[in-house]
Amino acid sequence: MLTLLRHLSSSCCYGGRRSIATVISGNKTSKLVRERLKKEVDNMKMSNVIPSLLVLQVGNREDSNLYISSKMKAAAEVGIDAAHVRLPNTVTQDEVLRTIMSANEDVSVHGLIVQLPLDSINHMDVEMVTNTVSPLKDVDGLSCINAGKLSRGDLNNCFLPCTPNGCMELIRQTGVSVAGKHAVVIGRSKIVGAPMHDLLLWNHATVTTCHSKTHNIPEEVGRADILVVGAGRAEMVRGDWLKEGCVVIDCGINHVPDESKPGGKRVVGDVHYTSAYQRAGFITPVPGGVGPMTVAMLMQNTVLSAQRVLANMAAAGRSL
């Protein structure tokens, strides 16, 4: 009987209802981050330094234009001096690399990002383009050097990729401590899954990475105290897979047909929200979860880069 009661108490709430998750709002959290950054930028003005960001675009993809527009808007709100340079889709790789190197050398640029994907009629080696950005200005955190530092635990000496760093910020909002927890990451992409593993690991979680070759994803998910999903598959994670009370962070952005919506489609995550909401302790919505955090973390990295420059200037001044 005692065993039965224990079972009930672990899977149900008072009154026999299943638990209902607390929603972790990326909209609210990213607003708090932007407000904090605005104060930090204001403080830097006393030192005559305004953080600056250069967004380099190749071509004119409509989705890229939208993303860049939201970055420019956030930068303006925080007080970052942001410039958007658009090269035509006829540009050669050499011209792109020269533009990057010129921005690397420009001391007035603190953060430099290349909007991906590159939209060009010419061949572009994306790895080469990404790695030509100086690691000291790579506020997207995508260069090999920054990835290497993160993956080996040197977190304070690199730029953390924006989406996983935003996920960490959302996890912090829950008050659930990461150290010692079992975390599961679904996906191993360069911008979400792989760096997410590193961040959780070096915040001392025991981390399992799942991917397309994983045999029993539901079983792995069922062991997660903290679950981060960046799989790119609409609603693949079902509520009944989840450990009761876990933290669910959904990085998915998928468009599914929905006749009731204008445009005939709606956006869903990689997690089946309605069922997961009944079982998780905390969950991010889609949209309004991880998405806005990515842009906020880009702003944070840009401010951090300017602060590092300022700290180096101060150190150089002291040693004169």
Added chain:
Amino acid sequence: MLTLLRHLSSSCCYGGRRSIATVISGNKTSKLVRERLKKEVDNMKMSNVIPSLLVLQVGNREDSNLYISSKMKAAAEVGIDAAHVRLPNTVTQDEVLRTIMSANEDVSVHGLIVQLPLDSINHMDVEMVTNTVSPLKDVDGLSCINAGKLSRGDLNNCFLPCTPNGCMELIRQTGVSVAGKHAVVIGRSKIVGAPMHDLLLWNHATVTTCHSKTHNIPEEVGRADILVVGAGRAEMVRGDWLKEGCVVIDCGINHVPDESKPGGKRVVGDVHYTSAYQRAGFITPVPGGVGPMTVAMLMQNTVLSAQRVLANMAAAGRSL
């Protein structure tokens, strides 16, 4: 009754005895690797290229001398032209960096390693020293750039760290395919655990990394089809933790008191060998398991570096 039989057959062998592991010999496997490399080096002689390795040592630690001696011996056996440069422990960091940069520029050097730990009376920034080695000659695979490439799945465009690469070679010897298996790594060091995770992940295992903050290591270990231990704790993994039939790779080298041995101590791994041997499908011994593979993989990386130089020369020749 059927259930009982199934249980017996999964946990026992014919006659009711527990299974006994096949021992994966690092001595034998490393010998095969060296023999293969010797043939490759012989083939390169027709192109007038002899792979060369420079081992840079700071100070005169006895353990480093022993490790370097085994590297020099393996190089001689394979036909690699190896040089050992020992700088005194009074050397400054700047002098060490200058020596590294000089070797970076020397086209006759294909592989360059700095023996760690640095034994100097002066302050040395180990990260800076390691990262001054050109990533194109970093045959220890310890620079940020090589770590970044490995951690993000760009395995064919970097140098893989020698100990985890040796572990992968031993796993290959078992015939057990890695893709889709559940792998557990204990430890997250820069030279063993962290890159081991990456190698298993990008060979498509589902990987869990455990460490000092993991709450229930025996439970995690019990789920491993493939277990790699680099914890630095003598005999911490017990046989009864293991999943029957799993592959156990033990990277530990620990000295424990043993009055029956000359010197009053003996070497054991991080796995309790006698009990694990009764339960695993495959197991590496200590010594004679991972240890000799590390040196063999250093030789393999050095030959690979020379082969890349040769391929670049051929490509440049074709484009003339």
